[in-house]
Each structure stands twice: as C-alpha cells, then as structure tokens.
Amino acid sequence: MRRSLKCVYCAEVATTNDHVIARCLLEKPYPPDLKTVPSCRACNAAYKADEEYLLAIMAQAGFVPSLMSKVEKDGIVDRMLQGSSGLDARIINSLRVADDGRVYMTPEEVRIANVARKVAFGLYCHRYTPKKLPSLADFFALEPLHNEDDKNFIVVLAHTERFQPRxxxxxxxxxxxxxxxxxxxxxMFVRNWYLRDFERLFCVMRFHETIWAAVRCPEPPNRKHPKCRVEHRYDGRQEPL
Ligand SMILES: [Zn+2]
Structure with missing residues (x-):
C-alpha cells in the first residue's frame, strides 16, 4: 500500500485530506496553497471539535479586529455557539470571575495542545518529508506558562519574553x-527554545497573534550525515537518536 493512502494519524485507510492548519482557524479568502495530509474520516472529524474550541476561545479573548467580529451577532463563533450547546457550555466553564470582579479565561489546555501537536506534526512532515512517518506521540506540546500580570491576554503553551522571533x-x-x-x-522551526530541551527542535506557532504554542518535534532525518547517530548534548552526555 502506498503511504499516501494511509491516515497519517492512525495508519487506517485514508479517505480524506485533512488541512494541516484548519480553514476555520484562517480567514476567507483562504491562501491558495494550504497544506494537507491524508487522513481517515474519523481522525479528520476528531480534530474538528478541538479546532472549533480553539477558535471560540481566541475570539472571546483576542484583541485583533478580525477575531472580535467573529463573536458579534451572526459572526462565525456566534453561530457555532448557538448551534452547539456543548461548545457553549465549555466556553462558560472556561470563564472565571476573580475577587476583583474581572472575568478571566482559563482555557482547556489539553484541547489547545491537541490542535498544536497536530499542526506541528503536519508542518514537520511537509518540511522534512521523513521516509518513515513519525508517530504523533513523538510530538510534545510545551506546558503552558501563564502571564500572571495580564491574564486578559491568554498566553498559552510557552511564550518567553526573551524569545526574538526572526x-x-x-x-x-x-x-x-x-x-x-x-x-x-x-x-517557525527553531532550536534552543528553552534550556531544559537545549538543541531540540521545536515548532513555534502563533494563532491570530493571540495564542502561542510550542511543540517539541522528533529529530528530523539528517540526509547529509546519515551515519551520525549520536547527539552531543550541552551537558556533555550523549544520547542515541
Ligand atoms: Zn485516522
């Protein structure tokens, strides 16, 4: 069986093409060359709920005008919430009123991490085209670091002030x-995202300038030095790849 006929997520027969970055997370008109991966119908549908949750969270919390219009009457998120009582309840459960009377949002990080891992996985496969597909289990979303000073701006899954995007x-x-x-x-793909995972490869993503995510990726295939099997770590230890 050709690889292209297998679902990249679960290896069952692929009957759909799943957008690496879901169209619901983008704006119309969509860019013409969106990347897709072969996927079975079940995996494709399973991500949709989390992608819509991420969109709803961003639309509630984000400050960019394109997001804010989505929660207005008949905006896409307004319609999504009206059509799905489960999603509406999730958003309500994510909101907390603090002692000072302000409303804070505490999103379901597992669902956001699920989307981040899936997107990083697809971007990685397109960029490095590994002969053998990695497992989604080899991609780890960083734990969230919340900015305690400004909780209205939700900073999810690692954003460090020192990071200089280039x-x-x-x-x-x-x-x-x-x-x-x-x-x-x-x-972007970067190394040295933070010290605990020095020299590891990360995919760093920004959704609507509102939510950041960083996902640790497996070491990509090294075509120039295929025999190099040992990675030299900053602490002097060696670790087989
Ligand atoms: Zn599947």
Whole structure:
C-alpha cells in the first residue's frame, strides 16, 4: 500500500485530506496553497471539535479586529455557539470571575495542545518529508506558562519574553480596513527554545497573534550525515537518536 493512502494519524485507510492548519482557524479568502495530509474520516472529524474550541476561545479573548467580529451577532463563533450547546457550555466553564470582579479565561489546555501537536506534526512532515512517518506521540506540546500580570491576554503553551522571533513563515496575513496588517497564522522551526530541551527542535506557532504554542518535534532525518547517530548534548552526555 502506498503511504499516501494511509491516515497519517492512525495508519487506517485514508479517505480524506485533512488541512494541516484548519480553514476555520484562517480567514476567507483562504491562501491558495494550504497544506494537507491524508487522513481517515474519523481522525479528520476528531480534530474538528478541538479546532472549533480553539477558535471560540481566541475570539472571546483576542484583541485583533478580525477575531472580535467573529463573536458579534451572526459572526462565525456566534453561530457555532448557538448551534452547539456543548461548545457553549465549555466556553462558560472556561470563564472565571476573580475577587476583583474581572472575568478571566482559563482555557482547556489539553484541547489547545491537541490542535498544536497536530499542526506541528503536519508542518514537520511537509518540511522534512521523513521516509518513515513519525508517530504523533513523538510530538510534545510545551506546558503552558501563564502571564500572571495580564491574564486578559491568554498566553498559552510557552511564550518567553526573551524569545526574538526572526524566521516566521507567514501562512496568512490580512489587512482589515483601517487596521494594521494582522498575522492570522504563522510558525517557525527553531532550536534552543528553552534550556531544559537545549538543541531540540521545536515548532513555534502563533494563532491570530493571540495564542502561542510550542511543540517539541522528533529529530528530523539528517540526509547529509546519515551515519551520525549520536547527539552531543550541552551537558556533555550523549544520547542515541
Ligand atoms: Zn485516522
């Protein structure tokens, strides 16, 4: 069986193409060259709920105009919430009123991490085209670091102030009337994201400039030095790949 006929997530027969970055997380008109991976119908549908949850969370919490319009009457998130009592209940459960009377959001991080891992996995497969597909279990979303000083801006799954973004790959940039350009989705592959995982490869993603995610990826295939099997770590220990 050709690899392209297997679901990249579960290895069952693929009958659909799953968008690596779901279209619901982007803006219309969609970029023309969106990446997809072969997927079975069950896996494709399973991610949809988490992707819609992520969109609803961002629309409630984000400050960019394109997001804010989604929660207004008949906006896409407004319609999603009206059509799904389960999603509506999840959003309500994510909101907390603090002692100072302000409303804070505590999103379900597992669901956001689930989307982040899936997107990183797809981007990784397209970028490094490994002969043998890695397992989704080899991709780890970083634990969330919340910014205690400004809880209205939800900072999810690791954002460090020291990080200097340089090589963002902009999948979609929009320019709403009267607004500065907004990065709808961008990402980059970096090493040295933070010390505990020194020299490891990470996929760092930004969704609507609102939610950041960092996912640790497996070591990509090294085509130039295929016999190099040992990685030298910063602490002097050696670890087989
Ligand atoms: Zn599947």
């Amino acid at each position: 090589r963002w790959i902009h999948v979609q940039t929009i320019k709403p009337p009267g607004s500065r350009p907004i990065q709808v989705f961008d990402y």
